[in-house]
Amino acid sequence: MKKIFIITLLLLTACAPAQESQVVLPQLLPTATAYIDPSYPTAEASVNTAQQVVAGVDVRLNRAWMEGKSVNADVCFTMPDASDWSIWAASLSYSGIVLQEYGTTLISLQEAANGQPGLRCDTLTFVVAPDADLTNATIIIDAIAAPPQPSDYCDIYLPKIQQALLERGTGVSVDCLDVNGTLTMQILGKPAEMSQEQAEQLVYSDEFYTVRGPWSFPFNLSQ
Numbered sequence: 001m002k003k004i005f006i007i008t009l010l011l012l013t014a015c016a017p018a019q020e021s022q023v024v025l026p027q028l029l030p031t032a033t034a035y036i037d038p039s040y041p042t043a044e045a046s047v048n049t050a051q052q053v054v055a056g057v058d059v060r061l062n063r064a065w066m067e068g069k070s071v072n073a074d075v076c077f078t079m080p081d082a083s084d085w086s087i088w089a090a091s092l093s094y095s096g097i098v099l100q101e102y103g104t105t106l107i108s109l110q111e112a113a114n115g116q117p118g119l120r121c122d123t124l125t126f127v128v129a130p131d132a133d134l135t136n137a138t139i140i141i142d143a144i145a146a147p148p149q150p151s152d153y154c155d156i157y158l159p160k161i162q163q164a165l166l167e168r169g170t171g172v173s174v175d176c177l178d179v180n181g182t183l184t185m186q187i188l189g190k191p192a193e194m195s196q197e198q199a200e201q202l203v204y205s206d207e208f209y210t211v212r213g214p215w216s217f218p219f220n221l222s223q
Contacts, residue, residue: 042065042066042067043065043066043221043222044063044064044065044221045063045064045065045066045134045137045219045220045221046219046220046221047061047063047064047217047218047219048217048218048219048220049061049216049217049218050062050217052213052215052216052217054213054214054215055211055212055213056080056211057077057078057080057144057211057213057215058077058078059075059076059077059078059141059213059215060075060076060077061073061074061075061139061217061219062074062075062076062121064139064217064219064221065221066128066134066221069127069128069129069130070125070126070127070128071092071125071126071127071128071132071134071137071221072123072124072125072126073123073124073139073217074107074121074122074123075087075121075122075123075124075139075141076107076119076120076121076122077119077120077141077144077215078117078118078119079112079117079118079119079120079146080117080146080211081146081156082111082112082118083146083148083152083156083209084146084147085118085120085144085145085146086104086120086122086144086145086146087104087122087124087141087143087144088142088143088144088145088206088210089141089142089143090102090124090139090140090141090142091139091140091142092126092128092137092138092139092140093137093138093140094128094132094133094134094136094137094138095132095133095136097132099126099127099128101126101127102124102125102126103124103125104122104123104124104125105122105123105125106120106121106122107121107122107123108120108121109121124139134219134220134221134222135220135221135222136218136220137218137219137220137221138216138217138218138219139216139217139219140213140214140215140216140217141213141214141215141217142212142213142214143210143211143212143213144210144211144213145206145209145210145211146209147206147209148209150184151182151183152209153176153184153185154176154183154184154185157185157208157209158174158175158176158185160208161174161185161203161208162174162175164207164208165202165203170191170202171189171190171191171194172187172189172190172191172194172199172202172203173187173188173189173190174186174187174188174203175188185203187199187200187203
């Protein structure tokens, strides 16, 4: 009986399922994270020319500096009249590169008083490459402008436009007429070969509300 019991025990042990083997996965190392500086350095520029007067408009570059990828400049200019004047075109040139895209932030606006012209100040911001060489750079204010409201054409610009069209012999005539109770500048006559669109381009040209420079301000910004 003992022999039968031992044989049965051996058979049961042989037929038992094998113990599952443990699989040990290699431990994954954490991936590297790029270092990002939480703050950008600020560098002040050395401005060679801080003030220029062109076409009767005094433009001053009060300060220029770099902060991160942005080149900033505080620019003030005297306004020719009480219209809503602003910087119309500007650029930043360095190392053969010319940037014409920029942002503006109004700093202050002072109306004309006591015989002194109005003064507007803005911060111009240009975005440059991280490795930009600004040791020999120039900020250029190409033009300031005061885009008119519809009523301004009759109140302010009509005489100037009429005189320019006459001096150039364009054959285009304009005047202000009452349209639904509002004085509105209208094209009264034009040469037969001139389209209405061509006549409007002459009459509503931005030259009548734009003062062109340029006002150039070289600066040195060593990094």
